[in-house]
Amino acid sequence: MTPIIAFRGVGKRFAGVVALADVTFELVPGECHAICGENGAGKSTLMKILSGVITEYDGEISVRGQPAAFGGTRDAEAAGIAIIHQELNLVEQLSAAANIFLGREKRTPLGLLDDDAMEREAATLLAELECPLDPRTPAGALRVGDQQLLEIAKALSLQSDILIMDEPTSALTETEVARLDRVIARLRQRGVTILSITHKMDEVFRLADRITVLRDGRHVKTVNRAATTPREITGWMVGREIADHDFHGKRSRGAKVLEVRDLTLPWPQHPRGFRLKNVSLDLHAGEIVGIAGLMGAGRTELLETIFGAVEPTWTGEILLDGRSVRFTHPKEACDAGIAMVTEDRKRLGLFPDLDVAANVSLCGLRDALRDGLLSRIREEALVAGPIRETAVKTAGPHAAITGLSGGNQQKCIIGRWLLVKPRILLLDDPTRGIDVGAKAELYHLIDRLCREGLAVILTSSELPELLALADRILVLAEGRLTATFSRAEATEQAIMEAATGGQAPR
């Protein structure tokens, strides 16, 4: 059978960082194909290329035997490819029918909108998808599961026969998941080819005919579902080369500084109902506790709750030096000696309009005052310490922060927090989007800070990073703590199994 889609040597780099390299595999018509991989494995990049969001890449894609060169999402749509994003793309104020026909509205002979025809057709499409809702309902008033079916209805009305679904069940209730399964089965009867991105093993093995595993932007394997096991798949997803250094030796664990007891963070308007559920952990001075978990597992939320950066709706207890605390603003956590380096550097960490010195000095400006006014000389002296300590490579303290590489920007942000002399450092995926050399430097820095007595909580999308740095590793899956490993017990395989729910936790 000729493949409906063939990837040949597809690659993509973002500012020097390899997101995808030499990916080659094929889809056969009518199959349900699952793409698996850790965070950052390149799944989303590949789908963006296929759906015309990314138009410049290496290699070649052919659709139905014809080489495809999409200039945008419209071209991909014309080729019969539709994508259902994790973040749905609906105009909430418009009706369900209007959303389905957005940009290709039906018209009466007079050129006016033909709402009746659109609503009739929308109703037919939606009924077919077991979603008997009034096509005049505003999209924003629908439940997430119905919104998703609305997107699928839109794809069907476009005559798409290749449907890409990005983490389709991440926000669905169990009944909605069951309904989606039936819809997928029905779509396949109609001959639609489905490409599903997911990291839930039960889902993969329930639906997919074939499975492709990506790791670090590379194609690892494409196999038939019948010929493999969840264990084998998780093994392929990890199995990355361990970082060159093992940092653990001879760290001395000090007194307990932080204790989290039964932390539950509610999540209203979400079927799961919680972002975190009964999470407990201890943290001692001079140790690094690693938090593993896939995207959406609650890693960031855990750190943000400790740091006082979320609305204080949580229950449970956070004890700092044995005293119960409940921070309502990051400032309070700061004053108590807690620092947090956020996950999304660009959105939550950097000040692009300020120079390197101002980015570093921000939290410690009080020490740059002379007679109540900021002194340029004092500020330069103040930031010289952290810039040297974290080995930031910059043309000078007044260079533009946006001119630095990702690794050096991250060092600046860590440096910013060193100025407040914290006792607890929360690092949320600090090496994301950073090249290998800079990663190694950051590992050394984190290790050194820990040896100097800092207590560190480190989350990471990369298991080797946690294995190399952390004294203990906690695994979160869908907001719950599913496993705790000591350094000696932890393996990538075991962690990944706990994070994907592929095997029962220890």
Add this chain to the structure above:
Amino acid sequence: MNLSRTTDGGWRLPRHELALLGAIVLVFVGTGWLDPNHTYFANWAESRDIILRNTSLLGIIALGAAVVIIAGGIDLSAGSMVAFSATTCGLLLAVFSDVDDKRLVTVPPLGIAAAIGGAMLSGLLVGTLHTWLITSIRLPPFVATLATLVGLRSFARAMCLFVTKERWGSESQQINVNTPFFAWLKEHNVWISTGTFLVLALVTWLILSRTVLGRHLYALGGNEQAARLSGIRTENVKWFAYCYGSLTAALAGIFLMADSSVAQPGNLARGYELNAIAAAVVGGCSLQGGVGTVTGTVLGALFLRVVIDAVSKLIKASADVYEGMIVGIIVALAVTLTQFGQLAKAGRTLFPGSRGLAAIPTIATFAGLLAMMGAANVEAFRGRTGLFGGVVGGGVLLLLSAIRWVEGRRAS
């Protein structure tokens, strides 16, 4: 440190400020030379005083607008705030004066102090109200200050009616102020308002570039989320910014009331908020927040006033009609010029597609009409204004078409 550095190929601010300074000199000298009466050279002292006075009043409000804009917000209410503060000032004078003294000729010193203090306090109140609406009710700054833009003027008028009725038994839409203190302010309005403006500029500069608060203002405007996560109490920083915006307008209100010897909330300072925002933007403040300087804002205000004044010299009759148009064109041009580098870098063109094609005759039509109206004021074109307008419009049409043609060739 140089906060004004832009890193994505835009102009650096010192260059921006130099360009503004150059433009100011150019317009000034050019007008002095083109003006048939050569007013600028012949009557230097008077021209200087008019420009200084107008620039100071605009600049005082613009400094407040700049602080709000740098903090990532916007304050549309400044014009109404001016009226509100002037009215508060006038009404307090009325309350403290003798009941028979309806023209407010003699007011005790305590009354004058209370009136000025009350006017400034009104600024503090409005700034606090804005902050509450924005941070607690979560209204977008545009909506919150649009509401006060409309509401405050009306409130001031109602207050004027109420107090005059209570005090003198008859309602009045305005309050005359003739106390010696305000007369003295009026007499020396050039140097007092200029001095106040310069001191305020210095204070604003100190706050923005030499205090922790100032740094937090830039951080808030540049990346609000990151500022909060860095332990900055962003709500408090906003409180300062909006109070500063309202306080500067309140200060301008006192001067404007003194200038006209009357507190008249109905029309005082209508539209001033937009001129102040325009001055800040022309001076290099980015409406995205996080970027802007005091020097730029001062020069922006000066540039706007110099151009407006120049037009009044060249077009003798009812030059104020043209004020809005001048401000509009200058803002559009200034922002276009600062973004020109990025536009070209991103491979964007000025007149793309059918929208671009439609824009060319649109701009040419406006240019032609404008030239025609302008020519009516020039002796040499008497009776041939239509011809002149047609020539200018046609010229613009040809020029823009040529630009589009070049762009099209380069793209293909």
